[in-house]
Amino acid sequence: MIAHIAMAAGFSLILIGLYGALTNRNILRMIVAFTLANTGVNLVLISVGYISGRTAPILDSSVPLADASARIIDPIPQALVLTAIVIGVGVTALMLAYAYKLHESKGTLDITKFQDLKW
Amino acid sequence: MTNLTLAMSLLLALAMVAAAIVAVQRKSLPVAILAAGLVSLLASVQFLLLAAPDVAMTEAAIGSGLTTFLFFFVLARVRGGQDD
Amino acid sequence: MIKRASVLLLLLGLGAVFASLLLDYVPSTELSLTATYYAERGAQETGATNLITAILVTYRGLDTLGEVTVLFLAAAIVGLVLSRGRQAGETGDAGGATAAPPAGELLSTGKDLLVPLILLLGVYVIANGHLTPGGGFQGGAILASAILLILLTDPMRRFSHRLIAALESVSGLVFVGMGVLGIFLAGGFLDNRILPLGTLGELFSAGAIPVIYAFVGLKVGAEFSSMLVNLSETRESRS
Numbered sequence: 001m002i003a004h005i006a007m008a009a010g011f012s013l014i015l016i017g018l019y020g021a022l023t024n025r026n027i028l029r030m031i032v033a034f035t036l037a038n039t040g041v042n043l044v045l046i047s048v049g050y051i052s053g054r055t056a057p058i059l060d061s062s063v064p065l066a067d068a069s070a071r072i073i074d075p076i077p078q079a080l081v082l083t084a085i086v087i088g089v090g091v092t093a094l095m096l097a098y099a100y101k102l103h104e105s106k107g108t109l110d111i112t113k114f115q116d117l118k119w
Numbered sequence: 120m121t122n123l124t125l126a127m128s129l130l131l132a133l134a135m136v137a138a139a140i141v142a143v144q145r146k147s148l149p150v151a152i153l154a155a156g157l158v159s160l161l162a163s164v165q166f167l168l169l170a171a172p173d174v175a176m177t178e179a180a181i182g183s184g185l186t187t188f189l190f191f192f193v194l195a196r197v198r199g200g201q202d203d
Numbered sequence: 204m205i206k207r208a209s210v211l212l213l214l215l216g217l218g219a220v221f222a223s224l225l226l227d228y229v230p231s232t233e234l235s236l237t238a239t240y241y242a243e244r245g246a247q248e249t250g251a252t253n254l255i256t257a258i259l260v261t262y263r264g265l266d267t268l269g270e271v272t273v274l275f276l277a278a279a280i281v282g283l284v285l286s287r288g289r290q291a292g293e294t295g296d297a298g299g300a301t302a303a304p305p306a307g308e309l310l311s312t313g314k315d316l317l318v319p320l321i322l323l324l325g326v327y328v329i330a331n332g333h334l335t336p337g338g339g340f341q342g343g344a345i346l347a348s349a350i351l352l353i354l355l356t357d358p359m360r361r362f363s364h365r366l367i368a369a370l371e372s373v374s375g376l377v378f379v380g381m382g383v384l385g386i387f388l389a390g391g392f393l394d395n396r397i398l399p400l401g402t403l404g405e406l407f408s409a410g411a412i413p414v415i416y417a418f419v420g421l422k423v424g425a426e427f428s429s430m431l432v433n434l435s436e437t438r439e440s441r442s
Contacts, residue, residue: 002128003230006169009132011221013139013158015214020143022210028148028194032155035186036139039162042178046171051231056170057242058336059252065403069234069242072254076238078171079258083270085174086340086423089181089189090277093430096193097281103197104440172336173255176328180344185427188351192434 006047013040027099027109031092038088042081049077128168135161152190159183250400250409251333259338260412260419264382264393271422275375278426282364285433306356314356321349329420333409339416343423350428354435367429374422381415 017037021030050073057075059065103109135158142154159182166175234242241254241262249257259267306314329342353360385394395415401408 001125002168004225004228005125005128005132006165007225007228009135009165011218011225012136015218015221016136016139016143018217019210019214022213023207024143026148028190028197029143029151032142032151032190035155035182036142036158039159039178039182042174043162043165046166046169046174049171050169051234054170056172056336057254058172059246059254060335060404065246068246069239072234072242073170074234074238075241075254075258078174078255079263079266081171081174082177082255082259082340083266085177085181087270087273089186089427090274092186093189093281093434094277096189096434097284100193100197100437100440101284109197173253173338173341176336176341177344180341180348184348185344185351185431188431189434192431196434196437196439198439 001052003047003050003052006050007044010040010043010047013037013043016040025110025112027102027111028096030111031095031099034095035088035092038084038092042084042088045077045081045084049074124168128165131161131165131168135165148194149191152187152194155190156183156187159186246403249395249412250403251412252404253333253335253338256333256338256412256416257409260415261393261395267419268379268382268393271375271378271419274423274426275371278371278429281430282433285437310356314352318349318352321345321352325349325420325424329417330406330413332416332420333412334404334406339418339420340423343420343425344427346420346424347427347431350424351431354431358435362428362432364429364432367425367432371422371425371429374418374425378415378418378422381411381418385411 014037017033017035017040020033020036024030024033054071054073055063057072057078059068059072063071099109102114106113138154138157138161142151142158145151145154159178163175163179163183166172166178241258245254245257245262246252249261251257325342325345325348327342328337328345329339332338332342350362354362381397382393384397386392389396393415395410395412398410398414400410407413
């Protein structure tokens with residue numbers, strides 16, 4: 001049940017982020033919307049690995065080695081999402097640097113004013 | 120999984136969606152950036168409820184700390200373009 | 204008007220696809236085959252109790268190498284793209300036109316007290332990555348937060364770009380070097396059995412995982428700090 005709630009929240013975040021990226025004209029607002037969609041995707045990925053009634057994949061005194069495979073949830077989606085979060089912030093920093101350079105070249109952050117590449 | 124965690128997870132999901140709508144719709148850009156940071160923070164607690172402590176720590180440190188400050192650094196240096 | 208209607212139509216279609224995925228989703232009740240292998244054999248083969256660290260550093264070490272490369276590219280491109288603004292900023296700051304007001308006493312005293320504690324927390328999280336939740340990426344982000352606090356309190360402070368770049372390059376080289384050592388001394392690339400495995404649950408155990416993860420953490424922390432320092436040193440863009 002908790003996996004369904006998290007997955008629904010993640011899907012809603014993806015839709016809201018896409019809406020924000022497609023309808024806003026200010027470049028910084030589009031980057032904020034992309035960050036929201038990124039968080040949504042990570043939420044969906046983690047919710048897939050959840051198994052009800054089990055705990056985190058770390059062995060200690062409460063999850064001994066002997067019955068580890070019956071007490072922990074899937075560790076692979078968590079490793080993937082760890083990578084995805086770090087790369088997401090790297091891409092966000094890149095987008096922000098380019099937004100700064102675009103503003104420096106034209107003085108505006110409105111994306112409809114950048115028509116140089118259009119036919 | 121108890122009823123308390125279920126209720127908390129539902130509350131967090133609703134708060135996340137509300138904060139995301141605020142982040143996309145508000146006219147003032149600093150409020151939108153802070154709302155996006157709030158979404159990351161709530162997502163970090165949701166990760167903890169989904170039994171993923173590593174991911175929760177990473178999302179809290181990176182998503183709601185460094186990303187918000189990256190936005191504010193650039194916002195401070197782009198005066199005049201933010202009201203388009 | 205047309206544009207907004209078509210966007211809403213696209214989102215409705217995507218929402219229908221997501222809703223069908225959500226309604227058909229049945230959570231699994233047993234671990235998959237790969238996850239069962241990791242659960243049963245992971246702790247004994249690698250010596251780490253944190254299975255996610257074991258997967259990230261040894262079983263899927265190549266993915267970590269790829270991620271470190273992508274982060275390095277991002278930090279390098281941010282430094283390259285913003286370098287023009289920075290050079291002009293240094294000559295402009297000599298005139299004092301963009302001097303910031305001095306930070307208040309609350310902020311400077313808080314910085315003096317908190318920065319050593321935050322650095323200590325970052326080192327602790329990195330060092331215990333193979334035992335408890337944590338590791339290189341989390342610890343690196345915490346180290347970068349300490350640098351961020353110093354940047355916020357003292358915006359005019361000049362960080363040595365050469366030191367950060369040297370730290371980043373050396374950590375990356377040592378990370379790849381330890382991986383190559385794994386080819387010669389143990390099973391394959393980034394095998395952690397080049398150092399003795401030790402007993403499960405001790406601080407000095409899990410072979411080379413703490414050492415590899417420490418250098419990954421240093422590299423990630425240096426990269427985030429270099430991104431923040433580059434952004435903080437650019438001058439205000441003309442409006």
